[in-house]
Amino acid sequence: SQKIEQNSEALNIQEGKTATLTCNYTNYSPAYLQWYRQDPGRGPVFLLLIRENEKEKRKERLKVTFDTTLKQSLFHITASQPADSATYLCALDNDYKLSFGAGTTVTVRA
Amino acid sequence: DTGVSQDPRHKITKRGQNVTFRCDPISEHNRLYWYRQTLGQGPEFLTYFQNEAQLEKSRLLSDRFSAERPKGSFSTLEIQRTEQGDSAMYLCASSLVQGHQETQYFGPGTRLLVL
Numbered sequence: 001s002q003k004i005e006q007n008s009e010a011l012n013i014q015e016g017k018t019a020t021l022t023c024n025y026t027n028y029s030p031a032y033l034q035w036y037r038q039d040p041g042r043g044p045v046f047l048l049l050i051r052e053n054e055k056e057k058r059k060e061r062l063k064v065t066f067d068t069t070l071k072q073s074l075f076h077i078t079a080s081q082p083a084d085s086a087t088y089l090c091a092l093d094n095d096y097k098l099s100f101g102a103g104t105t106v107t108v109r110a
Numbered sequence: 111d112t113g114v115s116q117d118p119r120h121k122i123t124k125r126g127q128n129v130t131f132r133c134d135p136i137s138e139h140n141r142l143y144w145y146r147q148t149l150g151q152g153p154e155f156l157t158y159f160q161n162e163a164q165l166e167k168s169r170l171l172s173d174r175f176s177a178e179r180p181k182g183s184f185s186t187l188e189i190q191r192t193e194q195g196d197s198a199m200y201l202c203a204s205s206l207v208q209g210h211q212e213t214q215y216f217g218p219g220t221r222l223l224v225l
Contacts, residue, residue: 004152034213043114043201043216044153089152096207097143097166098214100152 002027006090006101014109019077021104023090026071028099030092033066033073038087038103047088048075080108112136114217116202122223123192130188131220135204142185143214144177145201146170153201159185160207192224 003026013019023033032051036044050057050066050073057064063076077084087105091098115134123129135142141160145153156175157167161182171177174192179185189196199221203214 036216041219041221043116043203043219046213046215049213091152094155096141096212097155097158098145098153099155102150102152 002099004028004090004092004099004101006088007104010105010107012107012109013080015080015082017080019080019084019106019108021075021077021088021090021106023073023075023101024071025092028071028092028094030094032093033064034091034093034098035062035064035073035075036089036091038089040087044089077106080106082108082110084108114202114204114215116200116217116220118220119218120221120223122225124225125194126191128188128190129192129222130186131200131202131222133185133187133202133204133217135184135202136206136215139204139206139215140182141205141207141212141214142179143203143205144185144187145203147199147201147219148197156187189222192222194224197222197224 205212
């Protein structure tokens with residue numbers, strides 16, 4: 001069956017450190033993968049999209065990697081700030097609709 | 111604000127009542143999606159429209175759910191005879207399809223509580 005798994009535990013990190021989130025999937029062949037941020041009670045906000053033929057993508061302090069052989073994406077937040085505290089969702093292209101993981105909650109301590 | 115908007119933001123209803131939610135997408139976007147999200151889970155796909163045509167419905171969408179997108183602009187999602195299990199956040203997203211790549215932009219959601 002199809003499955004998308006993100007870090008099962010919430011991530012608590014010190015300000016200034018790098019947060020690394022994982023997204024593993026099985027029985028999908030996504031043409032692209034996206035990462036979203038979601039704050040409590042709000043809709044997801046798009047952060048980054050990476051295509052299957054791209055290994056890495058960066059945007060400001062964010063970096064995403066995509067390994068179609070391992071069926072894994074890594075999401076990094078460098079120089080983390082308390083304002084980065086949120087839930088981060090991995091989403092796979094599934095014939096245009098998106099299939100989401102359950103998300104990883106990140107808390108950045110000042 | 112030119113983002114996706116949803117109305118109402120919150121809805122409390124009694125079991126058995128009908129509810130209707132509205133979504134206004136980003137104006138130039140041709141695709142509109144509905145998702146449902148329960149606590150601790152990611153959004154789950156319900157249905158989507160290309161312009162006014164409803165192209166796919168999830169098996170999650172029972173006969174009590176119906177969605178429309180008249181004239182290919184705003185969309186409504188109606189739930190008839192609500193059940194407590196329908197309590198969730200209902201999210202709308204829109205996108206502009208360019209090749210085989212699209213970014214979906216989400217609205218703030220409508221939180222439904224069925225008592």
